Amino acid sequence: MIWYALRRIAVSVLVLVGISAAVFFLLHLVSESPGRVVLGQRASLEAVAAFNHEHGFDRPVVVQYLSYLWQLLHGDLGRSYKLNEDVLTVLGQNAGRSAMLSLAGLVVALVVAVPLGMLQAVRRNSLVDRLATGVSYVLYATPTFLLGLLLISVFSQQLDLFPAEASQSHSPWVVFTDPRSMALPVLTIAATSVAVFSQYQRSAAVDQLGQDYIRVARAKGLPERLVLSRHLLRNACLPLITLVGTMIPTLLAGSLVVEALFNYPGLGLLFLNSLQREDYPVLLAYTLIGGVFTVLGNFIADIAVAFADRRIELAK
Amino acid sequence: MTAPEIDRRPSADPEPLPAPPSARTVLSGLKRHPIGVAGLGLLLLIVAFCYLGPVLWSTNQTDVNLLDAALPPGPGHPFGTDTNGFDVLGRLMGGGQVSLQIGLLAAVFATVVGTLYGAVAGLAGGVVDGFMMRLVDVLLSVPFLFVVLILSARFHANAWSLALVIGGFSWLISARLVRGEVLTLRVREYVLAARVMGASRRRIVFTHLIPNCLGVIIVNITFQMADSVLVVAALGFLGFGLSYPTTDWGSQLASGVTYISADYWWLVYPVGGCIILTVLALNLIAESLRDAVARKSD
Numbered sequence: 243m244i245w246y247a248l249r250r251i252a253v254s255v256l257v258l259v260g261i262s263a264a265v266f267f268l269l270h271l272v273s274e275s276p277g278r279v280v281l282g283q284r285a286s287l288e289a290v291a292a293f294n295h296e297h298g299f300d301r302p303v304v305v306q307y308l309s310y311l312w313q314l315l316h317g318d319l320g321r322s323y324k325l326n327e328d329v330l331t332v333l334g335q336n337a338g339r340s341a342m343l344s345l346a347g348l349v350v351a352l353v354v355a356v357p358l359g360m361l362q363a364v365r366r367n368s369l370v371d372r373l374a375t376g377v378s379y380v381l382y383a384t385p386t387f388l389l390g391l392l393l394i395s396v397f398s399q400q401l402d403l404f405p406a407e408a409s410q411s412h413s414p415w416v417v418f419t420d421p422r423s424m425a426l427p428v429l430t431i432a433a434t435s436v437a438v439f440s441q442y443q444r445s446a447a448v449d450q451l452g453q454d455y456i457r458v459a460r461a462k463g464l465p466e467r468l469v470l471s472r473h474l475l476r477n478a479c480l481p482l483i484t485l486v487g488t489m490i491p492t493l494l495a496g497s498l499v500v501e502a503l504f505n506y507p508g509l510g511l512l513f514l515n516s517l518q519r520e521d522y523p524v525l526l527a528y529t530l531i532g533g534v535f536t537v538l539g540n541f542i543a544d545i546a547v548a549f550a551d552r553r554i555e556l557a558k
Numbered sequence: 559m560t561a562p563e564i565d566r567r568p569s570a571d572p573e574p575l576p577a578p579p580s581a582r583t584v585l586s587g588l589k590r591h592p593i594g595v596a597g598l599g600l601l602l603l604i605v606a607f608c609y610l611g612p613v614l615w616s617t618n619q620t621d622v623n624l625l626d627a628a629l630p631p632g633p634g635h636p637f638g639t640d641t642n643g644f645d646v647l648g649r650l651m652g653g654g655q656v657s658l659q660i661g662l663l664a665a666v667f668a669t670v671v672g673t674l675y676g677a678v679a680g681l682a683g684g685v686v687d688g689f690m691m692r693l694v695d696v697l698l699s700v701p702f703l704f705v706v707l708i709l710s711a712r713f714h715a716n717a718w719s720l721a722l723v724i725g726g727f728s729w730l731i732s733a734r735l736v737r738g739e740v741l742t743l744r745v746r747e748y749v750l751a752a753r754v755m756g757a758s759r760r761r762i763v764f765t766h767l768i769p770n771c772l773g774v775i776i777v778n779i780t781f782q783m784a785d786s787v788l789v790v791a792a793l794g795f796l797g798f799g800l801s802y803p804t805t806d807w808g809s810q811l812a813s814g815v816t817y818i819s820a821d822y823w824w825l826v827y828p829v830g831g832c833i834i835l836t837v838l839a840l841n842l843i844a845e846s847l848r849d850a851v852a853r854k855s856d
Binding site for chain 1: 692693695697701705830838842
């Protein structure tokens, strides 16, 4: 187990270095002269050159990248000239809120999708199954922002149940302290995920239902309830664990749209605002952190599956 | 193209490996799936609507006419007009052409690049394969939507560049799929036979490996087209879609939804319906194709 984890960590670190290089060079391609962005269109050529020289932006790209990497190793994500703040501070202020929103959406989606997928698998080809599958397909084909707007139009404008704007509070715990204002954003994130999760869970459970161990469990007279909860559930959840791991970046990207739609001050909204401000240090750090989350998600998913499924050859 | 058909199963092999799904078996497998056929019919209807529609329903889509702005559906304008006075029905057709083109172009681009990359990596094996696939891991871990946003904020987006950027980040999945497929194909007897006979790597890739991966490739291209249509829509909503006068469903929906509180429902629901139906049709087709591929290789 330990060797397996260590191997995975080593590969993850390599991938992370690769991501940082990819993102750094991409942003360099997009913005080759930060001095121009910071000082504005009216700044003289000399001033721009002086700024670039002072901050080392006139060095070769590779040197710039290496010194950026060195900064990263010291926990320094750079400085946002537009906000005149440390990037780490800016991101830290918003990260908690984004994480809570995504997490709440994920939890709601799993709570709905896992039982739904199991029910669909057990009652395969029944009316309930077909209806749920149909709804999933339509939900999956609906652009996230359209779904959110339809929810706003129904629950906020017509029924007046929930506010159309998310809470503007700066506490990350706003999902718990102000559930009314967060209901629609969480619901929007959850709805698209439910569509994917429940279909995954359904097909995994259908696969498992045909396996011998289920037949044995039934043959020895175990009540169906226990067959499902004790034997089927655990094994049918494996593909979903992997999927949730790989979906972590998608959840963040999804919340990009949702945060913009509900004006929720999280990382996604920060990213969009930074994009308009041409605040490249923030964009760089944000994209990098997205990559870290992806790698971390894959890593956790691998380890979780290894724990849940003892058959995986760990010593490999 | 004919060689793999002949050498696929040497008679000496006691347990013949299942034949990989070819393009033809996959397409004929579609017939057994009524849902896939329904999806295909729906897609054909949408394509006909976008490309034949303007012939039957010709409208002015170039001159702004503020006197006719935001008219509700009525005679002359079955779906009303938008806030620039353009006929919504005609705009749906034109925007649909752009959306379908971007989706198809991105999917084709991603599939061609991904297939070649995956086939080369899978055939090469060893260190080369390891390096090429780690590179895919790296690029897959860079959040795709962010990069597209950064690029389209800086560079002026048109249908071609948008398709290239989306395709440029979507080839990774096809590369992984095709490599996995090639890994199982490269040890088959007919590939070994071709090698023994001195076939060049290029010949092996193009006449043996890629034709036998076509099933997987076709499934993937359909899914990617559906995803591309959704990505373009999301970009439009975030304000980084195509700019005037080109329009696509995403930008139309994005500008329509700003008027949702003004009760201009005809600017939201028809175009929203078009996007949903197109993505739905493509996903239904892809799902049935995937089922056909899986059944064939079982």
